[in-house]
Amino acid sequence: MTSRTPIDLLPRAANVSRRGFVTGLSAGIVGAVATEAAGAETLADVPDRGPGADLSAHSERSRFAKIDRIPESTPGKRNIDPGDAINSKTPHQKLVGNITPTDLHYERSHSGVPDIDPAQHRLLIHGMIRKPLVFSVDDLKRMPSVTRIVFIECTGNGWENWKKADPDVTVQNTHGLVSTNEWTGVPLKFLIDLVAKDKSSNWMLAEGGDGAGVDRSIPLTEEIVNEAFVAYGQNGEPLRPAHGFPMRLVMPGFEGNLNIKWLRRLKFGNEPWMTRWETARYTQLLANGKARQFQLRMETNSVITHPSGMMQIQPGYNRISGLAWSGHGKIAEVEISTDGAKTWMPAQLSQPVLSKAQVRFQMDWAWDGKPTKIVSRSTDDQGNVQPDRQSFIAAMGTNALFHYNAQQTWSIDEAGRVRNVLA
Amino acid sequence: MSSHSKLFLAVALTLGLLAAPALGFDFGRPAMPEEIKLWDIDVGPDGKGLPDGSGAVAPGKQIFADNCAACHGDNGQGGIKDRLAGGQGTLTSNMPVKTVGSFWPYATTLFDYIHRAMPYPTPGSLSTDETYAVTAYILSLNGIIPADGKVDKESLPKIKMPNRDGFIPEPEFDPAKLFRKK
Numbered sequence: 001m002t003s004r005t006p007i008d009l010l011p012r013a014a015n016v017s018r019r020g021f022v023t024g025l026s027a028g029i030v031g032a033v034a035t036e037a038a039g040a041e042t043l044a045d046v047p048d049r050g051p052g053a054d055l056s057a058h059s060e061r062s063r064f065a066k067i068d069r070i071p072e073s074t075p076g077k078r079n080i081d082p083g084d085a086i087n088s089k090t091p092h093q094k095l096v097g098n099i100t101p102t103d104l105h106y107e108r109s110h111s112g113v114p115d116i117d118p119a120q121h122r123l124l125i126h127g128m129i130r131k132p133l134v135f136s137v138d139d140l141k142r143m144p145s146v147t148r149i150v151f152i153e154c155t156g157n158g159w160e161n162w163k164k165a166d167p168d169v170t171v172q173n174t175h176g177l178v179s180t181n182e183w184t185g186v187p188l189k190f191l192i193d194l195v196a197k198d199k200s201s202n203w204m205l206a207e208g209g210d211g212a213g214v215d216r217s218i219p220l221t222e223e224i225v226n227e228a229f230v231a232y233g234q235n236g237e238p239l240r241p242a243h244g245f246p247m248r249l250v251m252p253g254f255e256g257n258l259n260i261k262w263l264r265r266l267k268f269g270n271e272p273w274m275t276r277w278e279t280a281r282y283t284q285l286l287a288n289g290k291a292r293q294f295q296l297r298m299e300t301n302s303v304i305t306h307p308s309g310m311m312q313i314q315p316g317y318n319r320i321s322g323l324a325w326s327g328h329g330k331i332a333e334v335e336i337s338t339d340g341a342k343t344w345m346p347a348q349l350s351q352p353v354l355s356k357a358q359v360r361f362q363m364d365w366a367w368d369g370k371p372t373k374i375v376s377r378s379t380d381d382q383g384n385v386q387p388d389r390q391s392f393i394a395a396m397g398t399n400a401l402f403h404y405n406a407q408q409t410w411s412i413d414e415a416g417r418v419r420n421v422l423a
Numbered sequence: 424m425s426s427h428s429k430l431f432l433a434v435a436l437t438l439g440l441l442a443a444p445a446l447g448f449d450f451g452r453p454a455m456p457e458e459i460k461l462w463d464i465d466v467g468p469d470g471k472g473l474p475d476g477s478g479a480v481a482p483g484k485q486i487f488a489d490n491c492a493a494c495h496g497d498n499g500q501g502g503i504k505d506r507l508a509g510g511q512g513t514l515t516s517n518m519p520v521k522t523v524g525s526f527w528p529y530a531t532t533l534f535d536y537i538h539r540a541m542p543y544p545t546p547g548s549l550s551t552d553e554t555y556a557v558t559a560y561i562l563s564l565n566g567i568i569p570a571d572g573k574v575d576k577e578s579l580p581k582i583k584m585p586n587r588d589g590f591i592p593e594p595e596f597d598p599a600k601l602f603r604k605k
Contacts, residue, residue, distance in 0.1 A: 110540075111540065111543065111546070124454055124458075124459065124462055125454075126454055126459050126463070131453070132453065132454035132459060133450070133451040133452065133453060133454055134451055134452050134453075134454045134458075135450065135451040136451075139450045139451045140450075142450065143450055163517075194449075194450060194451075202601070202602040203598075205465055207465070211540065211543070211546050212539070212540040212546065213464070213539040213540055213546065215465065215539070219596050219598075219601055219602075221596075221601070264462075265462055267463070267465065269467075271467070271598060272598050273465055273466075273467050273468075273535075274467070274468045274528065274529050274531070274532055275465075275532065275535065275536075276527075276532050276535070276536040276540075279527060279528050279529065279532055279590070280521065280523075280526055280527050280532070283590060285514060285519055285521070286591075287515065288515065289514035289515040289519075289589065290589055290590065290591050291526075291589055291590050291591070292590075292591055292592075292593055293590040293591065293592050293593065294592050294593045294595075294596040294597065294598070295593040295596075296593070296595075296596050297595065398517070399514075399517075399519050
């Protein structure tokens with residue numbers, strides 16, 4: 001049986017010979033040792049083994065792993081008091097794999113996080129239906145359930161780069177408003193059948209139990225009826241309060257704001273309600289002064305997370321890695337350019353590649369030490385290609401605020417410093 | 424809710440449960456009309472859902488000063504939170520100012536939003552007439568109704584907001600076309 005190292009499984013860039021690859025790898029390790037202030041020069045320096053801490057009721061992160069979200073506000077408003085924050089961003093630059101840890105899933109709330117006792121929470125379903133019903137959390141848990149891994153993305157994800165690119169930001173600042181979790185709950189279709197919806201009802205109002213009573217009109221397309229669900233589980237445990245405890249709507253592939261948290265009411269009707277959120281807020285102002293409305297689906301997107309903003313790399317071997325996702329379906333391909341979008345090479349996708357979920361991509365790269373730019377570009381199984389910034393801005397202008405999915409470019413200078421640039 | 428209506432609900436719920444056939448409501452329980460009313464607060468662009476009552480600009484100005492100006496500023500401008508007035512003519516500029524007057528397409532949405540979400544620390548604390556009055560005041564700040572104007576459930580849906588035609592529905596989810604093909 002042939003033994004293969006994990007590195008052999010990775011696709012190699014055409015310009016990296018086997019010999020050059022190994023040389024580059026050594027250089028990279030030397031570089032890493034130099035920059036990380038050697039903790040253990042020889043094996044003799046590694047601390048002795050010994051009895052560890054007592055077992056515990058639940059696991060905490062290592063004290064050596066510093067990973068946090070960062071609360072932020074509108075574009076450019078960073079390093080703010082949490083009391084002034086309107087969202088809290090996922091640290092993609094410190095994460096691996098496809099799934100976002102539950103406590104690091106991004107958060108966007110419009111009136112804080114309510115402290116809801118599930119025993120006192122109720123879901124009312126009424127409107128154009130035959131049987132208006134009230135459900136408790138336990139009622140929902142007794143029903144047939146679905147479990148699905150999906151991304152949820154705030155429509156403001158990427159909004160730092162509409163008008164300019166602040167160089168000193170991380171991928172957490174630019175793309176921290178998308179995360180992927182496994183959610184468990186009751187199919188919307190099951191609830192619709194239970195309440196005997198009128199055939200003529202094709203819009204649904206979903207309303208939250210937060211102070212703002214956030215509400216959105218949802219078109220009952222076949223796709224939405226078949227895929228939406230009312231979730232009470234998140235990565236195997238009850239929803240976290242920040243993510244809608246005790247129940248929320250999950251709308252795979254659609255605007256984060258439609259995934260109503262702390263869900264307490266579903267009302268069936270036959271036209272949209274024109275709530276503040278779908279008129280004054282989550283609409284996209286174009287250059288001609290008109291605003292796109294009901295742009296409900298999240299677009300085909302990707303971003304390189306390693307290396308990314310504010311990191312520093314060494315010449316030689318570098319692994320490029322990132323995340324890709326699409327509200328249209330599965331990611332079919334991710335390409336990476338290491339020469340500022342002149343030439344592209346295919347990246348490897350981590351399995352499984354799921355519809356409307358983030359997938360990690362990676363590629364080997366030998367950096368020659370010369371200044372350059374790295375970019376990723378995703379394509380989904382419906383044929384949608386993530387646009388370059390120039391054509392994206394030509395179509396959307398720079399005032400849209402939401403639904404930014406242009407390709408993200410990171411520049412690398414002669415010292416290996418990685419910075420945010422427009423293209 | 425008064426203790427009287429709580430008693431009504433309790434009786435109604437018991438009767439409802441007893442009357443339900445064994446398999447009729449396997450999950451949940453019937454929602455009673457009286458309790459639905461408590462939560463059924465949404466207002467549509469045609470005015471559906473607007474309650475009886477009315478409010479004028481003048482009392483609205485005082486209610487705004489007492490409940491809203493701390494965040495939204497005097498006259499709906501210059502506060503720490505969303506600007507509510509002005510901004511007309513800025514939507515094509517590099518610094519668009521989106522306010523009720525420059526951007527919001529429906530006056531009904533203003534009533535709905537104030538009623539459900541404002542004032543931020545105590546949402547729903549304004550009475551129906553107070554909510555109409557604040558709505559009237561914000562509309563008057565934007566020159567949409569006169570300083571001696573008032574609004575109610577008849578007049579509010581008839582107001583044509585300055586940016587009413589400023590929205591282009593995404594073709595995939597255009598309410599005018601969706602579900603009409605079959």
